[in-house]
Amino acid sequence: xxxxxxxxxxxxxxxxxxxxxxxxxxxxxxxxxxxxxxxxxxxxxxxxxxxxxxxxxxxxxxxxxxxxxxxxxxxxxxxxxxxxxxxxxxxxxxxxxxxxxxxxxxxxxxxxxxxxxxxxxxxxxxxxxxxxxxxxxxxxxxxxxxxxxxxxxxxxxxxxxxxxxxxxxxxxxxxxxxxxxxxxxxxxxxxxxxxxxxxxxxxxxxxxxxxxxxxxxxxxxxxxxxxxxxxxxxxxxxxxxxxxxxxxxxxxxxx
Numbered sequence: 001x002x003x004x005x006x007x008x009x010x011x012x013x014x015x016x017x018x019x020x021x022x023x024x025x026x027x028x029x030x031x032x033x034x035x036x037x038x039x040x041x042x043x044x045x046x047x048x049x050x051x052x053x054x055x056x057x058x059x060x061x062x063x064x065x066x067x068x069x070x071x072x073x074x075x076x077x078x079x080x081x082x083x084x085x086x087x088x089x090x091x092x093x094x095x096x097x098x099x100x101x102x103x104x105x106x107x108x109x110x111x112x113x114x115x116x117x118x119x120x121x122x123x124x125x126x127x128x129x130x131x132x133x134x135x136x137x138x139x140x141x142x143x144x145x146x147x148x149x150x151x152x153x154x155x156x157x158x159x160x161x162x163x164x165x166x167x168x169x170x171x172x173x174x175x176x177x178x179x180x181x182x183x184x185x186x187x188x189x190x191x192x193x194x195x196x197x198x199x200x201x202x203x204x205x206x207x208x209x210x211x212x213x214x215x216x217x218x219x220x221x222x223x224x225x226x227x228x229x230x231x232x233x234x235x236x237x238x239x240x241x242x243x244x245x246x247x248x249x250x251x252x253x254x255x
Contacts, residue, residue, distance in 0.1 A: 004065065005031035005092040005156055008082055008120070012042045012075040012099065012112030015060070015068075019098035022141040023130065024068075026148045027095060030156060032065035034087065036078045039070045043101075045112040047119070048074045057081055075116035083123055093155055094120035097130035097167075098144050104131075104168045104223040104233060105186040105214065114166055118239050121164035126155060128164070133227060134171045143174040147232050150180070166235040170227045181231040186222035188214040 007027045011020040015037040027033045036057070050073040061068035069086065071078045075096065083090065099113040108114045113129045120127035128151060132144045147169055155165075166185075170177060192210040199205055217224035223233035 006087075006089070007031055007033050007152075008079070008087075008091040008094045008125075009033055009035045009037075010075055010078045010082075010094070010096050010116045011037050012045060012096075012116065014038055014041045015070045017041075017100070018137070018139065019100055019132065019141065022145050023095055023098045023148060026145050026152065028066065029149065030152055031092070033067075034082060034091065035061075035066070035068040036071055036082045036086070037069075038075060038078060039072055042074050042112045043099075044110050045074045045076075045115070046110050047076055047115040048112075049080070050074060050077050055081070057086075075112040076119045079116050079119040079123075083120075083125070090123070090125055092126070093152065094125050094127040095130065095148070095152065096120075096127065097132075098141055098148070099129070099131035100139060101135045102131055102133045102168055102227070103129060103166060104227055104235075105188040105217075106190065108166055108185065108235075108237060114164075114237070117164050117166075118237065121162060122239055124162055126158065126161065126163050128152070128155060128167060130167045130169070132169050132171065139171075140173075143172065143177055144169045146174055147177075147180065151234070164237050166223075166233075166237050168223060168227055168233045170230060170232070172230060176230060177232060178230045179232070180234055181226040182234050182236075183221050183223050183226050185235050185237070186214060186219070186224040187216045188212060188224070 057071040096116040117127035117129035195207040226233040
């Protein structure tokens with residue numbers, strides 16, 4: 001008998017978020033599932049790990065080919081705990097999400113969703129981060145589930161390959177999405193603004209705000225162009241942050 005694939009499902013929006021519930025439903029169609037997620041929202045945590053406080057997890061659900069755990073740590077903590085403590089073998093695939101909001105372009109740097117996927121990739125496990133461009137609590141995950149199903153099916157066929165994919169789905173009905181576009185990460189940044197406020201005792205505090213500044217979203221090979229034009233964007237990402245152009249140029253630097 002063919003062994004069922006083992007899929008690890010995680011996120012950064014928390015154990016009870018609608019997005020991870022939707023993604024778990026899809027993952028169950030392909031094999032055995034281990035769900036492990038933070039016990040509270042952890043958006044914007046990036047690749048943070050817990051090193052100065054205790055880390056705990058507890059099993060909340062179990063069933064035929066399904067086990068679910070809640071963890072006090074970050075999304076990356078969840079993946080580390082699953083791989084090093086809970087599981088006796090590596091999963092066949094890690095899927096992280098479905099995130100509420102975009103992780104396209106520079107957002108991948110800050111994303112707990114994508115950092116969880118990258119942690120899997122670092123450990124040699126093929127991984128996928130999925131995001132829907134809708135922050136609403138009542139977000140419709142129908143289209144996202146459709147493309148998650150398609151991409152997971154393709155991913156499980158890639159035996160012996162290691163990769164990390166950043167998948168973003170536009171906020172459109174399924175019949176309006178044109179398909180999948182494989183592309184690169186667009187160049188952009190966040191222009192931060194700190195809103196100065198006062199607490200009831202009169203002490204100042206600051207609330208981070210800002211706006212997104214794209215630089216090359218009109219180029220058709222970018223994820224921002226794909227999303228703005230009705231496509232699902234798929235960007236292969238890596239943890240290698242080396243700037244190779246500058247590396248080659250360093251030999252010419254002089255005192």
